Amino acid sequence: MGKTLAEKILSEKSGTDAKAGDIVIAKVDLSFVQDTTGPLTVRTFQSSSMTELANPDRTVLFIDHAAPSPSSALSNDHILLRDFSRQSGCILSEAGDGVCHQIVAEAYARPGDVVVGADSHTVTAGGLGTFATGMGSSDVAVAFGLGKTWFRVPETFKINVTGDFQKGVSAKDLILHLIGKIGADGATYKALEFHGSAIEKMSMSERFTIANMAVEAGAKVGLFASDETTKKYLEAEGRGKDFQPLAADADALYEKTININVTELEPTVSKPHTVDNTAPARELKGTKIQQVVIGTCTNGRLEDLAVAAGILKGKKRAPSVRLIIAPASRRVLLDAIEAGYIKDFVEAGAIILPPGCGPCLGLHQGALGDGESCLSTANRNFEGRMGNPKSFIYLGSPATAAASALTGEITDPREVM
Amino acid sequence: MLKGKAHKFGDSISTDHIIPGRYAHLRSNLPELARHVLEDADTAFASKVKPGDFVVGGSNFGLGSSREHAPLVIKMAGVSAILAKSVARIFFRNAINLGLPVLICDTDKIDDGDELEVDLAAGTVKNLTNGAGFTFGKIPDVMLNILDEGGLIPYIQKHGDFKL
Numbered sequence: 001m002g003k004t005l006a007e008k009i010l011s012e013k014s015g016t017d018a019k020a021g022d023i024v025i026a027k028v029d030l031s032f033v034q035d036t037t038g039p040l041t042v043r044t045f046q047s048s049s050m051t052e053l054a055n056p057d058r059t060v061l062f063i064d065h066a067a068p069s070p071s072s073a074l075s076n077d078h079i080l081l082r083d084f085s086r087q088s089g090c091i092l093s094e095a096g097d098g099v100c101h102q103i104v105a106e107a108y109a110r111p112g113d114v115v116v117g118a119d120s121h122t123v124t125a126g127g128l129g130t131f132a133t134g135m136g137s138s139d140v141a142v143a144f145g146l147g148k149t150w151f152r153v154p155e156t157f158k159i160n161v162t163g164d165f166q167k168g169v170s171a172k173d174l175i176l177h178l179i180g181k182i183g184a185d186g187a188t189y190k191a192l193e194f195h196g197s198a199i200e201k202m203s204m205s206e207r208f209t210i211a212n213m214a215v216e217a218g219a220k221v222g223l224f225a226s227d228e229t230t231k232k233y234l235e236a237e238g239r240g241k242d243f244q245p246l247a248a249d250a251d252a253l254y255e256k257t258i259n260i261n262v263t264e265l266e267p268t269v270s271k272p273h274t275v276d277n278t279a280p281a282r283e284l285k286g287t288k289i290q291q292v293v294i295g296t297c298t299n300g301r302l303e304d305l306a307v308a309a310g311i312l313k314g315k316k317r318a319p320s321v322r323l324i325i326a327p328a329s330r331r332v333l334l335d336a337i338e339a340g341y342i343k344d345f346v347e348a349g350a351i352i353l354p355p356g357c358g359p360c361l362g363l364h365q366g367a368l369g370d371g372e373s374c375l376s377t378a379n380r381n382f383e384g385r386m387g388n389p390k391s392f393i394y395l396g397s398p399a400t401a402a403a404s405a406l407t408g409e410i411t412d413p414r415e416v417m
Numbered sequence: 418m419l420k421g422k423a424h425k426f427g428d429s430i431s432t433d434h435i436i437p438g439r440y441a442h443l444r445s446n447l448p449e450l451a452r453h454v455l456e457d458a459d460t461a462f463a464s465k466v467k468p469g470d471f472v473v474g475g476s477n478f479g480l481g482s483s484r485e486h487a488p489l490v491i492k493m494a495g496v497s498a499i500l501a502k503s504v505a506r507i508f509f510r511n512a513i514n515l516g517l518p519v520l521i522c523d524t525d526k527i528d529d530g531d532e533l534e535v536d537l538a539a540g541t542v543k544n545l546t547n548g549a550g551f552t553f554g555k556i557p558d559v560m561l562n563i564l565d566e567g568g569l570i571p572y573i574q575k576h577g578d579f580k581l
Contacts, residue, residue, distance in 0.1 A: 023557070023559050025581065036438070036441045036484065037485070039444060040444065040485060040486065040489075044570060048570050049573065049577070050573070065441065073442040073443065073445065073446070074442050076445065077444070080445070117483075118483055118485075119482075119483050120481065120482050120483040134483040134507055135507060135510065136484070136485035136507060136514060138511070138514040138568065138569045138570055139510065139514060139569065141570070142569060142570075142573055145573075146573075146579075148579070149579075150559055152559075184429065184477060184480060185476060185477040185480065188506055189506050218477070218480070218505060220506060361441070362437060362438040362439045363438055363439065363441050363442075367439070380433075380481065382431040382433040382434070382481060383431070383433065383434065384433050384437045384438075385433050385437075385438065387439045388439075389437070389457045
């Protein structure tokens with residue numbers, strides 16, 4: 001019997017013939033934390049019997065969630081991370097460099113790697129064919145010290161995606177649709193593996209958007225084959241040597257197959273307060289919003305900003321809406337400046353945030369007021385997520401977000417394109 | 418044998434309900450952070466929970482973030498175990514890594530305020546209030562070994578490595 005991508009990678013990294021359901025100890029190729037989970041990880045590591053990092057040059061501390069810091073307490077957490085980086089020899093990614101998942105994709109993750117991060121959206125790197133998953137501070141502290149961790153090899157759902165996206169519809173709509181279909185716990189403990197003609201045609205940016213949200217269906221990983229698109233992406237990042245082709249075996253065993261034809265897909269929105277509470281954007285016409293966020297690890301890449309700029313260029317945001325743009329990394333910001341998108345956004349009345357997580361997790365840079373609603377391109381709309389349990393978060397694509405910023409209400413982007 | 422009162426919550430209690438991101442500035446001040454435990458699900462929880470009590474959820478308990486602070490503040494409140502119909506993957510692993518048992522069982526048989534008795538070794542729950550008795554799903558051996566040592570760090574301290 002052949003192997004799924006998860007079985008292939010975990011077999012290689014554990015030196016066993018790994019099959020779904022097995023417990024394996026796997027080598028970890030990259031482990032990382034961010035500034036809200038990192039301090040606990042560092043303290044846990046320091047309080048343990050472990051003294052040295054297994055792989056300092058494959059251990060990264062990211063300052064991205066509270067960057068730059070909004071408070072002295074968080075600034076002190078940043079000092080702790082900087083000190084640990086100096087003492088241990090690991091890599092520090094500073095405030096302003098960007099969101100951990102974007103930088104892991106740009107600079108670190110390789111097809112076939114095992115990556116563990118103290119952040120649930122570590123799954124993003126699955127777009128490169130990387131077995132990347134989120135863990136807590138204790139697990140990552142142990143990965144720091146031992147360079148390995150244990151996994152239960154997940155069963156896999158094959159997501160077979162065919163057809164062609166219609167104008168105004170994108171990868172974000174696909175993943176929201178899938179989560180709406182299977183539920184926020186529909187893939188708990190499972191791997192999602194994406195196949196089909198629509199997936200083969202997708203850019204890396206779109207693959208990252210989909211992989212990023214695998215955890216919102218409960219999945220351990222969201223995996224894509226490593227193909228020519230992957231190769232070209234890595235070459236463009238100056239990492240051509242990191243490429244290796246990787247695909248599931250044709251006779252791999254899947255727990256189930258889910259077929260989606262994207263030709264029929266519409267712009268889709270998740271309503272408060274769960275990601276699986278989805279509806280077509282057109283059905284939410286008339287829902288007033290006070291804030292729009294375009295960015296984050298889900299949709300803060302250049303392609304996302306290009307789509308938004310295409311809709312916003314030469315127009316003005318609705319006076320009732322705060323329009324917030326948060327590029328996912330310094331590279332994305334530079335490229336967006338170069339392409340003229342930042343000028344388009346500023347002229348449209350947007351606020352440009354430094355590269356980082358922005359207001360996604362309610363820490364700063366756009367917390368919501370009582371009774372306010374936000375349309376965000378992020379990945380999570382839980383009660384209280386954006387700093388206020390009395391507010392409402394809707395999730396959508398960059399096109400839906402940009403269109404809604406123009407009208408002040410949730411808007412199907414096809415109406416303004 | 419664990420004995421205490423049930424604090425009942427509904428389905429889909431997220432890590433943002435348990436410890437919201439807006440308190441990230443308190444994550445290096447754990448006693449202060451713990452005062453906000455489960456605040457967005459029940460503002461009174463922190464003041465009424467007693468050592469030994471149980472947090473009882475519905476399906477997909479602990480979905481969301483990887484923040485280990487979520488099970489940590491529940492443990493700091495003195496909770497002896499979490500009972501739920503199902504639990505999100507990262508939260509489950511984090512709780513066990515902290516030595517906090519998570520028991521998968523039919524929590525429809527438990528109401529808020531019920532007195533429960535849990536036998537971890539036998540795998541049974543007895544509802545002393547309504548007389549219902551039931552079992553919980555077996556915790557995988559690898560996690561049970563970690564739980565038995567009081568968590569992942571004590572486990573690694575003792576064994577120096579993962580032992581399957």
